[in-house]
Amino acid sequence: MSEMTINLKIWRQKNTDDPGRFEDYKLGGVNEHMSFLEMLDVLNEDLIKKGDDPVEFDYDCREGICGSCNMVINGKAHGPKHKTAACQLHMRTYSDGDTIVIEPPRAAAFPVIRDLVVDRTAFDRIIEAGGYISVKTGAAPEANLIPVEQEVSNQAFDYATCIGCGACVAACPNSSASLFTGAKIAHLNRLPQGKPERARRTIAMVDQMEKEGFGDCSNYAECEAVCPVGISIASIAEMRREYMKAIF
Amino acid sequence: MPSLLEAFQSQVGRKILTGITGFLLVFFIIFHLAGNLAIFGEPDAMNSYSHFLHQLGPLLWLARIGLLLIFVIHAWIGISIWLKKRKARPVDYKVYSTKGGPSKQSLSSRSMAFTGVVLLVFVVFHINTFALGDMADTQLANGTVVHDIKTLVIDTFQNPFYAFGYTFVMILLGAHLGHGIWSAFTSLTLRSKKASAVIYSIGVIAAILLAVGFLFIPLYIYFGGGCEAALIQCN
Ligand code: HEM
Numbered sequence A: 001m002s003e004m005t006i007n008l009k010i011w012r013q014k015n016t017d018d019p020g021r022f023e024d025y026k027l028g029g030v031n032e033h034m035s036f037l038e039m040l041d042v043l044n045e046d047l048i049k050k051g052d053d054p055v056e057f058d059y060d061c062r063e064g065i066c067g068s069c070n071m072v073i074n075g076k077a078h079g080p081k082h083k084t085a086a087c088q089l090h091m092r093t094y095s096d097g098d099t100i101v102i103e104p105p106r107a108a109a110f111p112v113i114r115d116l117v118v119d120r121t122a123f124d125r126i127i128e129a130g131g132y133i134s135v136k137t138g139a140a141p142e143a144n145l146i147p148v149e150q151e152v153s154n155q156a157f158d159y160a161t162c163i164g165c166g167a168c169v170a171a172c173p174n175s176s177a178s179l180f181t182g183a184k185i186a187h188l189n190r191l192p193q194g195k196p197e198r199a200r201r202t203i204a205m206v207d208q209m210e211k212e213g214f215g216d217c218s219n220y221a222e223c224e225a226v227c228p229v230g231i232s233i234a235s236i237a238e239m240r241r242e243y244m245k246a247i248f
Numbered sequence B: 001m002p003s004l005l006e007a008f009q010s011q012v013g014r015k016i017l018t019g020i021t022g023f024l025l026v027f028f029i030i031f032h033l034a035g036n037l038a039i040f041g042e043p044d045a046m047n048s049y050s051h052f053l054h055q056l057g058p059l060l061w062l063a064r065i066g067l068l069l070i071f072v073i074h075a076w077i078g079i080s081i082w083l084k085k086r087k088a089r090p091v092d093y094k095v096y097s098t099k100g101g102p103s104k105q106s107l108s109s110r111s112m113a114f115t116g117v118v119l120l121v122f123v124v125f126h127i128n129t130f131a132l133g134d135m136a137d138t139q140l141a142n143g144t145v146v147h148d149i150k151t152l153v154i155d156t157f158q159n160p161f162y163a164f165g166y167t168f169v170m171i172l173l174g175a176h177l178g179h180g181i182w183s184a185f186t187s188l189t190l191r192s193k194k195a196s197a198v199i200y201s202i203g204v205i206a207a208i209l210l211a212v213g214f215l216f217i218p219l220y221i222y223f224g225g226g227c228e229a230a231l232i233q234c235n
């Protein structure tokens, strides 16, 4: 098994107000089976042993389902592979001597907390504005009480797979959150449980998205290219149609 | 609920407006191109078409004002989207690149604001050259006296600056529409992942056809030597 030496150029920023800068690291002993995050773990072990501050990065599941690990690797959100979260990326993608530049997702609406960790609560506030259905709590209702066509449930599920990582925002030249917001609206509005609040939800979520300072969408579709679960830009078109229906 | 005016100022509302105005402008240039092709018709075709338009009187003015409004809304929103980029990402990436695949980032999509502004300047210049240009009077076969737009067009494109300048701008129009047609569909109607590749290809083909259609005329006149050219019949 070959071991690689990787040159890293990583964004270091102490806190939101610190202007930040890049630091260079040379990391030996990287093996091809390591995940990208494991490679960062090894770097951090070295840094801690030396008495330096480790590089802060977000993660939770490390299996591509929580969406925490969004970072921009050589200019691409979640790295070079399609439909792959950064935690699912492996070092076999790289070769000995490669230079890897790692930056946080950059957007005014996602302020950097430290190093590669950004504050993504703007997404939570978009969800709070309407990304839910209002139901009485209590015993779970009988699952087959409300019929949902197979096709509709498949489409809803495709949109429901959004893990809220924010790669769409990170990669968009305009820093737009349209793919995220569109996916939530397209998911909930097409299901019978979501229909009663359809108009209010659409207006409120679109409104919140703008208030958070995300940019406009220019249909670059870069969001679809970087989405680790491959959500289609058709969700953005659907958000626009839902918006039209809501205002007329 | 927001009022209609507020709704169209929202992010999504603005995009719907760029889409609608973009489509209307595409329809306009399709008609415009069809009109231009009259230059290849019988000797009177172009001048009688122009005369027909002028005869419409108030209707023509309605169309002109409508077009102006569409242009202004379209350009205003387009430029404001572009200006807002900076604010939404104050610190830019050191390294940035597209991930390819379904991405529609290209020279065409990244330069929409630039090609758009060139088109805006061009339109002013173009109206000054042809609509407001000096035209002699001429007689149609049926005796009606009309402005001789055909001769003005043919004379103008004998000048290499006009012939090549127009060609260049029409290439930029093609670039604008290469992303623009797909974008307008996506702003308004796109329904599935599969449709997206098809619509993008249709958009690019339509953009090329429109651009080539427009730039063919000045180049043909220039290289064909105006009235000497095989496909142009002059009186
Ligand atoms: C012949 C005239 C024009 C045609 C046919 C045209 C067509 C289009 C179309 C179809 C779109 C896509 C709409 C959408 O995204 O939904 C578009 C977008 C755009 N147009 Fe034009 N346009 C024209 C002139 C202009 C002018 C004069 C400007 C002036 C600045 C301009 C600026 C833009 C910009 C910036 C966009 C991108 C908007 C975005 O970021 O989504 N266009 N155009």
Ligand code: FES
Residues within 6 Å of the ligand: A058, A059, A060, A061, A062, A063, A064, A065, A066, A067, A068, A069, A070, A085, A086, A087, A088
């Ligand atoms: S850490 Fe959960 S998706 Fe990557």
